[in-house]
Amino acid sequence: MLVTLEGLDGSGKTTVWEALHDAYPDAVFTREPTSDSWYGDAVNRAIADDDADPLATLFLFTADHADHLSRVVRPALADGDLVISDRYSDSRYAYQAASLRDSDLRRPMEYIRGIHTAFTRPPDKTIYLDVDPETAAARSGATNKFEQAAYLADVRANYERLIEAEPERFVRVDATRSPEDVLDAVEAALEEILAEN
Ligand SMILES: Nc1ncnc2c1ncn2[C@@H]1O[C@H](COP(=O)(O)OP(=O)(O)O)[C@@H](O)[C@H]1O
Numbered sequence: 001m002l003v004t005l006e007g008l009d010g011s012g013k014t015t016v017w018e019a020l021h022d023a024y025p026d027a028v029f030t031r032e033p034t035s036d037s038w039y040g041d042a043v044n045r046a047i048a049d050d051d052a053d054p055l056a057t058l059f060l061f062t063a064d065h066a067d068h069l070s071r072v073v074r075p076a077l078a079d080g081d082l083v084i085s086d087r088y089s090d091s092r093y094a095y096q097a098a099s100l101r102d103s104d105l106r107r108p109m110e111y112i113r114g115i116h117t118a119f120t121r122p123p124d125k126t127i128y129l130d131v132d133p134e135t136a137a138a139r140s141g142a143t144n145k146f147e148q149a150a151y152l153a154d155v156r157a158n159y160e161r162l163i164e165a166e167p168e169r170f171v172r173v174d175a176t177r178s179p180e181d182v183l184d185a186v187e188a189a190l191e192e193i194l195a196e197n
């Protein structure tokens with residue numbers, strides 16, 4: 001089963017993902033962008049480059065996803081493992097659709113979903129850590145171009161569209177609460193998800 005964690009920068013995904021290692025020692029913990037491949041290195045260069053072309057950046061993130069799928073996610077799922085990924089395809093649909101909002105693409109989110117459809121493996125469930133853009137930008141330190149509150153407001157609106165389209169896949173967690181409360185809520189959500197399957 002594939003469970004993904006999504007949310008704005010600073011929503012607390014990585015904090016939760018690390019804490020879950022103790023509760024689920026047998027799960028495969030992974031992330032996007034990947035941190036152990038040259039595709040992930042290329043993505044990190046694009047994140048750090050304020051002048052990186054947004055369409056080129058989309059394809060770098062998508063290349064990293066293709067490698068992540070074939071090298072990590074599909075083999076783990078084939079072994080029957082629980083896979084917990086800190087960010088996954090919804091990050092592209094939310095972030096790159098915002099980056100490409102003023103591009104020549106008429107419907108950026110539909111375009112980005114379209115290029116994934118042929119090859120991706122959709123998550124079974126997605127836990128969405130919900131915070132307002134101001135809290136997200138303040139917590140993340142606004143150190144890169146994706147962490148600015150105005151941009152994150154667009155990203156959040158895109159996540160809302162995704163949740164509206166597939167309400168049964170998403171579990172929304174109020175991530176403005178303390179780290180302990182957020183972790184408790186995520187663990188409760190995961191218990192329920194695993195009990196259902
Ligand atoms: N629930 C929370 N309340 C306040 N601060 C938090 C909370 N969760 C995480 N943080 C802090 O916010 C920052 C970003 O958290 P992180 O887990 O890296 O978020 P993300 O992976 O979503 O960007 C870190 O300094 C972390 O300690």
Ligand SMILES: Cc1cn([C@H]2C[C@H](O)[C@@H](COP(=O)(O)OP(=O)(O)O)O2)c(=O)[nH]c1=O
Pocket residue numbers: 008009010013014032033047061086087088089091092093095096140144146147
């Ligand atoms: C996976 C992914 C991340 N991103 C962005 C979100 C982050 O600003 C940045 C790095 O992701 P990440 O390392 O998960 O950052 P954080 O822990 O702060 O949430 O890349 C995209 O724009 N598209 C994507 O597909």
